[in-house]
Amino acid sequence: MHQFIWLIPILPLVGFILIGILNKRLPIQWSGGIASVAVFLSFLISLGVFKEVQMDNFVPERIVYFNWIAAGNLTIDFAFLIDQLSAIMLLVVTGVGFLIHIYSIGYMHHEADHSRFFSYLNLFIFFMLLLVMGSNYIVMFAGWEGVGLCSYLLIGFWFKNTEYNNAAKKAFIMNRIGDLGFLLGVFLIFMTFGSVSFKEVFEGAKQFSSNDPTITAICILLFIGAIGKSAQLPLYTWLPDAMAGPTPVSALIHAATMVTAGIYMVVRSNVLFELSPYASEIIAIVGLATAFFAATIGLKQNDIKKVLAYSTVSQLGYMFVALGVGAYDTALFHVITHAFFKALLFLGAGSVIHAMSGEQDIRRMGALKGKLPITHLTFLIGTLAITGIPPLAGFFSKDEILAVAHGYSLPIFTLLSITSVLTAVYMFRLYWLVFYGNFRGTEHQKTHLHESPYSMTIPLMVLAVLSSIGGFIGMPEIFHAPHLLKEFLQPIIWKSATYHPSHSFEYALIAVSIVALMIIIYATYHTYVKRGQLPEEDKDLPAGIPKLLTNKYYVDEIYNSLITRPLDYMSGFFSTYIEKGFIDKIVNGTGPALQGLSGVLRFAQTGNIGGYVFSMVVGIIAILLLTLIVY
Template identity: 40%
Template structure:
């Protein structure tokens, strides 16, 4: 039964996409939305059915299906095959359920857009490509889905292509992620060369058995990490994600919550056995995750655009997941991925509804007092903000962040040459990030929904938009109680689901780290209320006119640095190539060489002619001189003989 349902899980959104594209806009907006929601909805139902079968024991371990062989050459094979196990099941449920709620929301949000067929065709294709990525049992098949989500993100970010800024943002996302894709492909080629297969289980088994040299494991892990960093917008590839806000709000929610940016997290969690053998790469991953979460939180704190605040928040939360993966707590990373998908989709969809009713105004300082005009949207946004901040006990984000913090604290990396890295420092950065997260998101809440009224608002929010917001609000608040910290009553349903044979311990036995993790977001909330929440706030805006703040706010600082280091040298090389400067230089060198050779030849010829002329003159002069001596007069000959004899005698006497 599972072997039949698994291909259908992927085929339904793919078929919906083909139907929508084939209709070429001949269907109405309602029909297009229905087809798209039906395709994703059937996949969600099939995912739930398969999860019930897996949990009830009707399916033992995993569901595997091979559709057809792809490549079979000497020493290497690859198949179009899919596997549903406990790890991929979590991602499948996240992609299909959250994706379905986003599609339902989008039917109302995009109903008046003339390009609705193109939009929903790309959205359903996006879901299908993500399911291929998640369910692939072969890394080469996974790479197909990996490239598919990259293509769909390009189409959706540049959906409103009439604006050059949107197409520029789409190209930027495409180029940045392609650099990571090249690195990922290099890593896959290394593994294929070393193991003769890209089947995930075979690769992990070969690495565990020592069939791959440690240097090969480290290089492959580093290449794969680079691909994951680019796809998930981590340092130094973070610049494309804020500009991805150029697409429609449902696109932003789908990219940031359930699909593309989580692909890198899933890939590393899927290959955690490979990365566990490369400790330096794990340490690098943890450090980059810690730096990214701190940088994203600080940057979000100075933003004024509502959607860009949420975009930088996504970068920061993905940094938490990479920190957990680098510390070996891949279960915690997947748990935070699941809760993050719920509350980040809720925040983006709520922000889209707010922006729509506020006449497309996105500047938080031009909004204000919206809690009176939009009480329902205010409640939904506060629920999502509380989950993002990780307010203790009442939000899902608290439990997933506590699982990450508990997994980071006891880690210690033993690096080559006697170097080491303690998890305590990384834990401190993560705790500071939790404080900053609460500070910037409740800054946004207090400025947008409290205080004096700003932009005038329009009519009520569509019911099709409010239903997904209600469902996501419940998941954002209650979805984390399936995994409790060890200091709480023992409840580890998520860990037990991932590994039924063992329940890992996430704490060091002390309660104070959990208390610190609970106090940090509360402190951030308190500071945000003092600064922006009171009737007479201390400040309305963090000073943004300073030269050091403005590049951070607009995101142009990193772009300018990359432009100076990479883009301009490449443009210079392209300019030299286009103008054939190199060819002209070679030709000019040849001409100069030929001219120099001719000049040297002429100088040599003149010098030799001059030497010959001088030799002739000398010979003629010597001939005339000898002619004077040989004149036939005997007395001259006798005189010369006598003179020579006297000279010889004088030399003898003097010596």
């Protein structure tokens, strides 16, 4: 498999170039087909790589392709690192990516500009693969920036809509803020270790003592990068807005893969973070705050994609809590299961939106259960998975996070448990409102309702299966099954948090969570289906907490008035007073000043040749005198 590894990222890149060049000449079957085949081939090679990595005698290998940057004592190879972590990420990216490509063929078939869409998707896969395969921080950063770019391009895919464009810009700018932190972190890494290669950096880091200030600074800077990319507080607001993009994009980029890049990066750098408990604590707290905060906002959102977006932010918060408490493999476990069920939910939402002729407001939906049987069933599986009903995927990973959080600190555990309850509330609220009750859309939408084509439902079914069984790769101890993922990832995790909760606690946790979930399911069913209560229209929202939540704590408004507005004022001030009033005046004044001056000097130009000669001779005398005096 070794010699084919370079093909993994190159295939999507070739797909991007091919589709990009042929562009509108391609019918959707072709553009989507090329894109899907490229990703599928990458997936097959990734499978082969994964098989090889699984072998007992496998040693992580670094494949250097060429010397990328050489300046002074800085040498950066363009190299890939194949180890357990990248192998598993390759599978997730190409596997989920392939399914979403297939889905997009069905979803985008009305879209005239589908070639652009598929070429961007392939480009995204290329950069994402670069990100996970890079063997040093710079290759990783190249991928990191590339996925940001693709995210921007795809959020603003319908670029004729100004609001979508603004969302795209917002995502890009917020990511840039994080990227700056990441970049500074990389600089600091180079300064400290003299290298940016993972291997050398981690070898070097092991010499440092715990809580070394330099390591802590590096970790915090890297984490700032992760905050931007993975939409944590306070840079999360771009992710809900990013839902402006086509739904498959939301599924692929803003749920399954790109936003988990931050988690991947932290897992990759676990040696550094392990050395800095202080930074880890910050990560745990930020993750916890984000998880809780986003979950509360999710309670009151009425846009089907926005609910899922806030849920994504919240789940990412979970993962960061796991990272913060030192359970890197657990975080990755949740990344994988989350990729399955969140992609499933988004694609299901896309299917619903597709059937509803573009309607996204859950207050205008309802009773879609009969019309969209496959979508309904798979969406239900996704909902159950995310809320953590055993034995679906979400249960295992979420339970593991809760368990390690419990081992770390009780308050974190408590808040995280509450968040998990909130997750169940908003997810089932969404589920009941969309699929049960009465149909609340227009007549036109009603006649138009239809189940999606197979190209869309098959990925849904595959993802539903994965969401159901994906959790078995990480069974908790009490089931006496091996924790496959933990064992698999053993070599790349330096020191994993080893917390073995007592069996009774584990049983209690499972039992309580199941009971709580049942209660919530019944309660939400009672509220939204039996009593048929609907979320209030925006205009008759009661004041207080519901209004606060619906308006997302006014975070956007706060950012607006705290950062954007002052910046605007400052720019205005600089524009009118400094630029126009001062600099422009100087620049424009140069002309008239020179004219006036030359108007005076012009009279020295008498046209009298004798005068010229005279002054020339005087000048020569002056020069000679000067030399005489000076020397």
